[in-house]
Amino acid sequence: MNTGLVALKRLGRHREASVLLMLLVVAVYLSFASEYFLAPRNLLNVGRQASVVAIVALGQALVIIGRGIDLSVGSVIGLSAVVAAVVIRDTGLESVGLFAGLLTGLCCGIVNGLLYTRLKINPFIATLGTLSVARGIALLMTGGIPVPMGGIAEFVGAGRIAGIPVSFLLMIVLAIAVHVFSVRTVRGREIYAIGDNPKASRLAGVDLKATRLFIFAFCGLLAGLGGIILSGNLASADPNLGVGYELDVIAAVILGGTALSGGRGSIAGVVIGALLMALLNNAFVLLGISAYWQVVTKGLVIIFAVALDGLQRGGEDE
Amino acid sequence: MPSNIVENATGASRAGQPLVRARGVAKAFSGNAVLHSVDLDLYPGEVVGLLGENGAGKSTLMHILSGGLVADSGTIDLAGEPVRFGNVSDGISAGISFVHQELSVVGALSVAENLYLGRFPRTPLGFVDKVLMRASSKALLERVGAGALDPAREAGSLRAGEQQLIEIAKAAGRQPRLLILDEPTSSLTPHEVESFFSYVRNAREAGTAIIFITHRLEEALGLCDRLVVLRNGAIVSERKPAETSREQLIADMTGKPAIYDYKPRAIDENAVALSLRNVSDGVHIEDISLEVRRGEVLGLFGLVGAGRTELLDVIHGVRPLKSGYLTLNKRTFSPRDPSEAVKSGVVLVPEGRKTAGILPQHSVRDNAAISSLRRFASRFFSDRSGEASRIAAFTKSLGIRMANDMQPISTLSGGNQQKVIFARALMAEPQLLLLDEPTHGVDVGAKADLYTIIAQAAERGLTVLMASSEVPEILALCDRVAVLSKGRLAGILERSEMSEDRILTLAFREH
Incomplete structure (x- = not known):
């Protein structure tokens, strides 16, 4: 076999590479199809749109690598935003409000983790429960009416530093930190281990409960941060903020090459996955295609990406 | 190793036509030769012990015989007719059953459903005939020495050994001409092993050719008519149990003598x-x-x-x-x-x-x-x-x-x-x-x-x-x-x- 083909095959085995390739194909196509695509303003917008999905996906990625899933992130985004906005409105103290918002996310994550580790509820069901509960509380707190949001949250969500969206910069910093955490720290490596074979990991001395609690708590915290950024961007904390967001987040994680069965995935892949999702959204706007097609395509892309992965790895279940 | 060094060959002197005659079977995976030109004859009513270290090529050879893999070269005759299996079901319909070492019992189904998976008997109305299935399951289980198992029980609740007996009963139920057993006794109790052996002996009487893969040399020596040792993808010896010993077989398998001797250690009784x-x-x-x-x-x-x-x-x-x-x-x-x-x-x-x-x-x-x-x-x-x-x-x-x-x-x-x-x-x-x-x-x-x-x-x-x-x-x-x-x-x-x-x-x- 010639070496070029071998190298290509090896590249194909890295899921990040194939998603990156898809990203480049879409980008090249768009740069010919639309004169606006390469305008810095448009590109920065894509970056901003990708950033909240990517930030929440960082936490979700660790959960999925550890063989869990968190369906509640969309609702936690909404609840955290509402709590932050309400506390700011009622106390007038912005720092207290933002802290309360982040704490809300963290608490939701801890609740998910405890439901899983202590009550032994399957995380799919446990987080489906918190999805509904968190959304309900957000609606109850506001009576369904959006609360204004501004200040620091607005700066993070809509502001720019040297022309670059703050949320995008924050996403890059967090992605690097989570990447280093996942590959270099003991806890990070244990997350991969429990996702690969939880029983073997436990017998080898990994604290399963603590590790699982950690990943859900961390995912909740990042969802809380996502809620603050998103509401800041809109200058309003809508109790319905983040409805359906869990799908985008999980899609970004899976697109980025993380195995839903756990043990495999990378932070770089997740960021690329989130960028690809944002780029596709952008494509529909630039090409003037109906937003409804966007919904259909999102699903198709996920199915395509995962099918590609399944075919490459061969039928492992049979 | 292109040629085989065959010692004490016994198969050649046997009268009658072999059920399986494999000649020059070779297989390589991505350039690594796993089997080098293996010749093997299997006769009806014979239990052949297949011994060898992991990686010696036993599984590859068995997968080729049963249709799970296709040989790169060589021929296989079944009852005198050349055959070329494309997949496992070809092998099964030709009368070859392979009981794998890995258990594939479906835990949520009953014992009887496991035994008849893929070929459920039906009533005239097209429903699954549970009565017939249970009765024939019971008979089948009794044949392999697991008569104590209730066919209605959920298979997942059984011990590994009991699940292994179900696998064996499943293969026995197909009335195979060639039965391949890969480490069938690894999780059986001594009692279960005995009744399983009597099933193997009965099947031998009935004219089934049996290949018995095991790491337990005592079992191989006690049960088999002929012992074939594979090493590095080639058959290195064929021996009769009566004419060989544990040590000899280990030497054949590893290329070196005895595996380990106890040496006393100094231990402080009070520590x-x-x-x-x-x-x-x-x-x-x-x-x-x-x-x-x-x-x-x-x-x-x-x-x-x-x-x-x-x-x-x-x-x-x-x-x-x-x-x-x-x-x-x-x-x-x-x-x-x-x-x-x-x-x-x-x-x-x-x-x-x-x-x-x-x-x-x-x-x-x-x-x-x-x-x-x-x-x-x-x-x-x-x-x-x-x-x-x-x-x-x-x-x-x-x-x-x-x-x-x-x-x-x-x-x-x-x-x-x-x-x-x-x-x-x-x-x-x-x-x-x-x-x-x-x-x-x-x-x-x-x-x-x-x-x-x-x-x-x-x-x-x-x-x-x-x-x-x-x-x-x-x-x-x-x-x-x-x-x-x-x-x-x-x-x-x-x-x-x-x-x-x-x-x-x-x-x-x-x-």
Whole structure:
């Protein structure tokens, strides 16, 4: 076999590479199809749109690598935003409000983790429960009416530093930190281990409960941060903020090459996955295609990406 | 090795037409030759023992015979007719049944449904004929010596040994002309083994050709008419059981003599490393008291269901202690989780390498390092450079064969994977090493290596508690043996009192 083909095959085995390739194909196509695509303003917008999905996906990625899933992130985004906005409105103290918002996310994550580790509820069901509960509380707190949001949250969500969206910069910093955490720290490596074979990991001395609690708590915290950024961007904390967001987040994680069965995935892949999702959204706007097609395509892309992965790895279940 | 060195060939002199005649069967995977031109004849009414280390090519040869793989070259005749199977169902319809070592019982279905999976009998209305299915299942189970099993029972609730009998009954139900059994006895109790053997003998009388793959040489010598040894993809000997010995077969399989001889160790009677006082878990084990001395290898013997694994689980913090207490180096020891046990220097090499041992998607290095990550980490980061040198040292001292330590562990042979699990345990610098069936399913060569590793660890002062269901293993390694019978301690034998007979007598005490 010639070496070029071998190298290509090896590249194909890295899921990040194939998603990156898809990203480049879409980008090249768009740069010919639309004169606006390469305008810095448009590109920065894509970056901003990708950033909240990517930030929440960082936490979700660790959960999925550890063989869990968190369906509640969309609702936690909404609840955290509402709590932050309400506390700011009622106390007038912005720092207290933002802290309360982040704490809300963290608490939701801890609740998910405890439901899983202590009550032994399957995380799919446990987080489906918190999805509904968190959304309900957000609606109850506001009576369904959006609360204004501004200040620091607005700066993070809509502001720019040297022309670059703050949320995008924050996403890059967090992605690097989570990447280093996942590959270099003991806890990070244990997350991969429990996702690969939880029983073997436990017998080898990994604290399963603590590790699982950690990943859900961390995912909740990042969802809380996502809620603050998103509401800041809109200058309003809508109790319905983040409805359906869990799908985008999980899609970004899976697109980025993380195995839903756990043990495999990378932070770089997740960021690329989130960028690809944002780029596709952008494509529909630039090409003037109906937003409804966007919904259909999102699903198709996920199915395509995962099918590609399944075919490459061969039928492992049979 | 293109040509085979065949000694004492017996097949050629046999009268009559062989059921299977394989000639020049060769197979390579991505350039690595796994089988070199194998010739094999199988006659109706003959039990052929197929022996060889893991990686010798036994499974590949069996998959080719049964249709799961296609040979690169060579021919296979079935009852005089050349055949070329494209897949397993071709093999099954030609009358070849292969009972795999890995169990594929569907846990949520009943025993009867498992036996008839894919060919459910139907009533005239098209519903599944459960009455017929149960009755014929019962008859089938009785044939393989599992008549005590209720066909209506959920298969997932059965022990591994019982599930294995279902697999065998499934194959028997197809009335095969050639029956291939891959390690069928690995989780059967001695009683089950006996009734299974009588099924094999009956099938032989009925004219079935049988290939029996096993690592237990005593069984092969007792059951088979002919023993074929594969080494490195070629048949190196064909012998009659009456004309050969254990030692000869081991030499054929490994290319070297005897696997391991016990050497006495100097042990301080008063240096107690681990002590158990009236330990019960409330379910499987009851009122067990024993002491393990520093630098000793204490065997833990028992039949299937005796509570060996459960006792190790209690010591390792996997299973909660109901009553009684433990001390480790004279201090109370009550781990609530394996993570606490590992932190206190108690590590386990578990039973079931695939399910409880390896992290299949991880590299060899990551697999070896997982138990010692916390021990060697700095304030924030894990010690990756130290890891590399530690695994390099263990690769050398344990004789792990691999291209490099970043390759996935699943690409190694079973014996090498088990050595990596040993490296994982030893790397955590333990005070007490718990072993649960440490050589289960590894080949003779790797077994000998693992015995050396265990003995050397004990000589360096490591305390070892080794659960095993193989008496020869206990005799090869242990300074004393504690025998469990139905969850109770039946007795402890000193080295001078240890014999196969006495160990088994104690093991059956509560039966």
